[in-house]
Amino acid sequence: MSVADRDPQTQEALTRTETARGQVSRSKGAMPLLSVEHLVKNFGPVRAVNDVSLDLFEGEVVGLVGDNGAGKSTLLSILTGYHHADSGVFRYRGEVVAHTSPSSSRRALKIEMIYQHLDLAPDLPVWQNLFLAEERRKFKIFLDKRWMRQRAAEVLGELGSKVKPDDLVGALSGGEQQVVAISRALLFERDIVLMDEPTAAISLNKVRDVLDLIMRLRGLGKTVVLVSHRLEDILEVADRIVILRRGTIAQILHNDHQMSVSELARMMFEDVVHSGVGISDGESVAEENR
Numbered sequence: 294m295s296v297a298d299r300d301p302q303t304q305e306a307l308t309r310t311e312t313a314r315g316q317v318s319r320s321k322g323a324m325p326l327l328s329v330e331h332l333v334k335n336f337g338p339v340r341a342v343n344d345v346s347l348d349l350f351e352g353e354v355v356g357l358v359g360d361n362g363a364g365k366s367t368l369l370s371i372l373t374g375y376h377h378a379d380s381g382v383f384r385y386r387g388e389v390v391a392h393t394s395p396s397s398s399r400r401a402l403k404i405e406m407i408y409q410h411l412d413l414a415p416d417l418p419v420w421q422n423l424f425l426a427e428e429r430r431k432f433k434i435f436l437d438k439r440w441m442r443q444r445a446a447e448v449l450g451e452l453g454s455k456v457k458p459d460d461l462v463g464a465l466s467g468g469e470q471q472v473v474a475i476s477r478a479l480l481f482e483r484d485i486v487l488m489d490e491p492t493a494a495i496s497l498n499k500v501r502d503v504l505d506l507i508m509r510l511r512g513l514g515k516t517v518v519l520v521s522h523r524l525e526d527i528l529e530v531a532d533r534i535v536i537l538r539r540g541t542i543a544q545i546l547h548n549d550h551q552m553s554v555s556e557l558a559r560m561m562f563e564d565v566v567h568s569g570v571g572i573s574d575g576e577s578v579a580e581e582n583r
């Protein structure tokens with residue numbers, strides 16, 4: 294598509310990505326928290342992730358968007374160690390990390406994944422859910438319940454939640470359960486929180502709470518990667534928006550909070566990578582970042 298074929302609204306939005314490119318360049322001095330370089334993942338003949346390079350910085354919210362099948366979930370599942378990349382490099386604070394498993398994701402890359410269907414045990418209280426499989430023991434034998442309850446109360450407080458450590462998870466609302474899942478990131482001092490469609494399964498009036506929670510995490514210096522089909526949520530909270538198309542980063546936009554949902558949707562589906570209007574394609578932006 295030529296520049297002349299593009300409607301004015303889209304052209305205006307595209308021009309704004311020039312600013313995105315500049316902003317990313319200006320952050321050149323900052324060391325990325327996590328860099329992925331040239332990630333590739335094939336499922337048989339399907340290339341789900343195709344040469345993806347991306348830097349994540351401390352205390353930013355990155356919205357990851359794309360059509361169905363664009364590769365969003367696969368990219369997240371590589372970051373969580375659930376899937377292995379066929380090739381690619383991971384750097385945490387500049388150091389190359391051999392990232393091969395969910396445990397290396399949590400411990401070496403400091404990533405916590407919040408799944409859409411929150412992976413919580415409804416019959417257990419909040420504090421037990423928080424420490425599930427990572428309980429603290431006294432003298433290596435007895436569960437240190439007092440300490441765990443106290444830590445649980447502290448992190449819930451940091452997130453500004455009214456949820457109590459002894460509340461039964463099954464009795465909490467969807468939004469409150471999100472708080473519990475996210476609390477684990479604080480408890481175990483993860484740096485990066487990946488969220489896959491966190492607002493898809495909750496009632497509309499609780500969406501606000503989840504978006505506030507994301508902003509609170511950002512305020513605490515955490516990096517959040519948010520995958521969502523609700524573009525209005527992405528536009529509200531993301532600092533940068535990464536558009537994936539057929540496994541490739543098509544664009545990285547700086548969110549100036551001026552873009553409309555329809556503009557972003559148009560950019561998701563419009564083939565602009567090779568349009569020659571100076572739009573930052575993923576690879577060149579990632580290169581600039583380094």
Ligand SMILES: Nc1ncnc2c1ncn2[C@@H]1O[C@H](COP(=O)(O)OP(=O)(O)OP(=O)(O)O)[C@@H](O)[C@H]1O
Nearest residue numbers: 336339340341359360361362363364365366367368
């Ligand atoms: N386990 C798998 N086996 C085979 N193909 C897969 C597998 N997981 C994903 N794919 C394929 O990889 C591509 C990317 O899928 P992925 O689920 O990552 O996309 P997505 O952007 O998350 O899509 P959606 O928004 O629909 O969840 C698709 O073509 C999909 O069919």
